[in-house]
Amino acid sequence: MAVANDYEQAGELKIGQVGIANLRVRTLDVEQLVREMHERVERAPKLFGRAAVIVDFSALARTPDQASARALIDGLRKAGVLPVALAYGTSDNEALAQALGLPVLAKFRAQYERAEPAPAAAPPPREPAPAAAPRKAAAPPKAEAARAPGRVQKAAVRSGQQLYAEDCDLTVLSAVGAGAEVIADGSIHVYGSLRGRALAGARGNVQARIFCREFHAELVAIAGHYKVLDDIPDQLRGKAVQVWLENDQLRLAALE
Incomplete structure (x- = not known):
């Protein structure tokens, strides 16, 4: 089955101090997480190759089971990085770290740790609006800049x-x-x-x-x-x- 190229990444990777990266797992899809990490290592081997990585499960609704977490840790190692710890979380997370033989580090501070607003509640359904007269087609959006601001x-x-x-x-x-x-x-x-x-x-x-x-x-x-x-x-x-x-x-x- 073909995979769309515009999927949302399952893991958001940020670089912090002392050369440690934090992998914040947003979707527990081990295969996709490992594939994404492998692509990062291939794109920038001098940056990500054998990089120390903290695995952060705090964005998930529940702590992963031991088998899934171990599969992720093993997959990340094969992808070319070195998982060194789990990020601090619940008591379940601490128990998981113990079972995996990894330490637990305090909450990682990276750029994405700005307060993120809670998702807004879905608005109540509305009655369908009456058909309106056709309007002029909106002008096509301007092409985005090829590169982000420095x-x-x-x-x-x-x-x-x-x-x-x-x-x-x-x-x-x-x-x-x-x-x-x-x-x-x-x-x-x-x-x-x-x-x-x-x-x-x-x-x-x-x-x-x-x-x-x-x-x-x-x-x-x-x-x-x-x-x-x-x-x-x-x-x-x-x-x-x-x-x-x-x-x-x-x-x-x-x-x-």
Whole structure:
């Protein structure tokens, strides 16, 4: 049977601090969840490959049974990620974590943890309205922009933090500290010093670039092509630098 391409995802994945991802299970469809995770790992292996994942069942009406939860954990491992814990929940959730041999971590804080309004009650049925005169056809909606607006980070990205801009550029108005990681599907702009790792074009966008005002990066990458600090010419260290991909080679040059 053909599967529609516009289905709602069964799991909503968000990236938080210290390189841990949170998989919030919205529909307990193990096969679909595993397939989605496999696709994420294939699209951005440097971001999701062997990533530590917390599995969060709090969006479900009831805690899954042990067999279903174990099948999901095993499937996620085969998909290329490493489930490391369950998110904190009910006493049933704690018992499930024990049975699975996983710890329970406190409520994960990610972007989607903004308060979500409860779904509105369905309005009462209304009498059918009388037929109206035909109206002019509405103008077709304008095509949506190909890319989402860029993500802007005002505060410094500190050691151990990971920041990911999905389907857009990332602009950091401050510094990226040593041991921090900034990742974007588009380009990365750092208006302070770049001392951590910067990975642009995470889904293979070879047009992505990296810009920074003070270059001390431990590692830079565009669409999977990497250079580490030891590969960077000494004359570029501490300078304003741009990084781009040309003929499958990573290029670096000082900004004028």
